[in-house]
Amino acid sequence: MGSARSWLGVIAQTWRIRLLTMLEYKANFFMWFAFTIAYHGVAIGALGATLYNFPSLAGWNFPEIAFLYALWMLGHSTHNLFFFSVGDVPTYVQEGTFDRFLVRPRDVLFQIVSVPNQQWPDELALALVWFVFATWYAHVRVDWIFLAAIPLVVIGGVLIDLAISLAIATISFWFVRVDTLRWVVMSLEQEFTRYPVSIYTRGVRILMAYVLPYAFMNYFPAVYFLHKNGDQLAIVPWLGLLAPLVGAVWFAGAYAFWRVGLNHYQSTGS
């Protein structure tokens, strides 16, 4: 399977190609960066205008909602930076271009994540700026626990995001058209995570907490850092600190499912 050095070589090459692509299409890069700003700006602007009229959303004020958004944005943009191509697997399967990954002498998932694409740390940089602002704005206490826990929460968020997109990718081995499922899950991730999970009915709360555990990307950690209480889903106040554990367990499950799916895909051989 090659030495560690050759694996790192592949990663270095991927990033070199990404850099060269960006330098070649500079105007394009700036336009997509403008889109990133517009996307998050519109989401935050709508939240701001809403909370300007309704100061309390289930006990959360706008600075706290801004912090909730920032936590999600950090995890999600880090996931996009490293693992964006996992979401392309259903397209590869549909178009029949997936087979090329199976005949090369590298782990299939490793090949997928090292497909050169146009992801740059611009969204992550924006997320960091917004996170620092929101932390100050929401008066979050910055102590050693905060500084140690945030990177772990972000890693947990990345793993949760990755686990779910990997699971959907795997489902596409059986059902080629997974567009509906992708839409539903994307909507749950991008729109339902903007608000405190406590506003939803019981079934959706359980779904967000323990089935597609997006609540561990931002809601439960925010409950801990903002000292929120009164949610029966959070069994203990520090539940949010378990994000990396939840991420690891869900990723392990998704990866096992992926291996099963790969074997199935090989056996049909289309």
Next chain:
Amino acid sequence: MRLEPYVQFASKAFQREATYRVEVVSEIGSLVLRVYLIRALWTSLYAHNAAPPNLPLHKIITYSTVALLLSLILEVDGTRQLREKIRLGTIATDLLKPISLPAFLFSDGLGMTLLHAMNVIPSLLMALLLVHVDRPPTLQAGLAFVAAFALGYGVNFLLNFSMNCVAFWTLETFALQLVVRWLSDLLSGAIIPLAFFPGALQTLLLHLPFAAIYSTPLLIYLGLIHGPQIPQALLEQTAWLAVFVGIGALVWSRGQLRIVVQGG
């Protein structure tokens, strides 16, 4: 200009769209989720805060749900193919044909729209399982809503058309279009009513062309624009439509001159 070929184009577009049944299911599925979100969000907000004047909970839920149903129609962009035609150079052969290309794009888009408009009915039925949607207060309000929506549809079409014409100058326009689409969703009142924006910003937004797309038809639907305000609102929409016809015609005629430079 003979109308008949364009009716045929619209009918072809309708049939083409009808073949993508999976998309229909996804569209309705994601709409149901959004209606659920609307209910959860506003119910919670109204439970913990004082309701703003003129806008009780049932009105905001009606506003957001009808906006969502309208978006099924308004999000269809029939002019998107213009960008591809310019990129690939096939626009050269399209221009040789004895038809008006903008009129073709409009009729093609209208055909696509009609199919998506059919989705509004099952979507509305699904939405009604989750929320209560008010009817327009009077028959006149209902008719004025239809007229205002038609004008808004025209403004939206010409905005999309003009944005796609930008491809005559810079070939990569998709990101730019998404920026405009996103901003226009916020500034047109598609996501939240413009009344939620503070003071001067609100006054400004109510008189920008974006408001003609979602806000004006929806406020007429809710009866918040009523009586003598209705003709005034429709007139303002018509004025924006005229302005955008001008902008569209300008970029289209200037843009065509650029094709020669690219050589196809």
